[in-house]
Amino acid sequence: MQSATYQTRKGQLETYFDRTAAETWARLTSDAPVSKIRETVRAGRDRMRATLLGYLPDDMTGRTLLDAGCGTGALTIEALRRGARVTAIDISGNLVNVAQERMPTDIDPAMVTWRVGDMLSPELGTFDHVVSMDSLIHYRQSDVVAAISGLAARTRHSIAFTFAPRTPLLTVMYGMGKLFPRSDRSPAIEPLGQNGLRRDLTAAPALSEWQVGRSQRIISGFYTSQAQELAKKVSLG
Numbered sequence: 084m085q086s087a088t089y090q091t092r093k094g095q096l097e098t099y100f101d102r103t104a105a106e107t108w109a110r111l112t113s114d115a116p117v118s119k120i121r122e123t124v125r126a127g128r129d130r131m132r133a134t135l136l137g138y139l140p141d142d143m144t145g146r147t148l149l150d151a152g153c154g155t156g157a158l159t160i161e162a163l164r165r166g167a168r169v170t171a172i173d174i175s176g177n178l179v180n181v182a183q184e185r186m187p188t189d190i191d192p193a194m195v196t197w198r199v200g201d202m203l204s205p206e207l208g209t210f211d212h213v214v215s216m217d218s219l220i221h222y223r224q225s226d227v228v229a230a231i232s233g234l235a236a237r238t239r240h241s242i243a244f245t246f247a248p249r250t251p252l253l254t255v256m257y258g259m260g261k262l263f264p265r266s267d268r269s270p271a272i273e274p275l276g277q278n279g280l281r282r283d284l285t286a287a288p289a290l291s292e293w294q295v296g297r298s299q300r301i302i303s304g305f306y307t308s309q310a311q312e313l314a315k316k317v318s319l320g
């Protein structure tokens with residue numbers, strides 16, 4: 084059962100990514116020219132994608148991956164190139180359409196299942212790996228921990244996600260963001276303290292068989308995000 088805060092935020096994100104910002108987002112995630120500020124964001128996002136992919140096996144042949152909140156599908160394409168079988172889901176049907184249009188013709192389309200809906204839906208099944216790049220950054224810490232707990236129950240090996248780290252600079256920037264008219268704004272980002280998040284993940288009963296793994300903060304101009312890996316503990320018994 085998902086919390087009211089998760090449901091409310093998911094609805095806001097659907098409106099934002101499917102309507103308000105769909106075109107902007109499609110452009111940011113393409114090769115088309117963008118402003119200098121957005122160039123820094125694009126560069127940071129490229130580094131973050133590479134970081135998350137670095138937490139996955141180089142050869143994913145025979146492995147399954149859930150790209151949770153796939154957006155326009157850049158990470159999905161990289162995973163498909165490694166041989167993974169991918170389920171790519173996003174709450175925005177428009178972004179999933181863009182992702183499908185961007186599928187390179189040399190990749191077997193049978194290796195990917197595109198879905199529109201909630202990335203936490205248990206109906207998606209079980210996966211070897213889950214990646215969620217910048218899809219959880221708008222949710223409260225308790226909802227992030229609940230989301231990871233739910234995903235962990237359906238994941239065999241590893242989960243990699245990002246969160247917005249709470250830094251003094253980001254706190255100022257988010258404060259400034261509130262000066263923009265509401266219609267131009269994305270739903271608020273929820274900065275999380277690294278230590279508190281780590282503590283809550285470690286303490287979550289559903290994650291007792293998981294260990295908090297590698298973490299990497301990426302800062303590039305107006306982009307700040309932090310990768311967090313969780314790995315299933317290996318049974319030595």
Ligand SMILES: C[S@@+](CC[C@H](N)C(=O)[O-])C[C@H]1O[C@@H](n2cnc3c(N)ncnc32)[C@H](O)[C@@H]1O
Binds near residue numbers: 097151154173
């Ligand atoms: C900042 S974008 C990142 C997209 C993609 N992961 C990337 O890095 O290019 C966040 C995405 O998460 C999606 N999203 C947020 N909450 C979701 C949910 N509960 N279920 C499915 N998608 C969700 C949004 O629609 C949006 O496309």
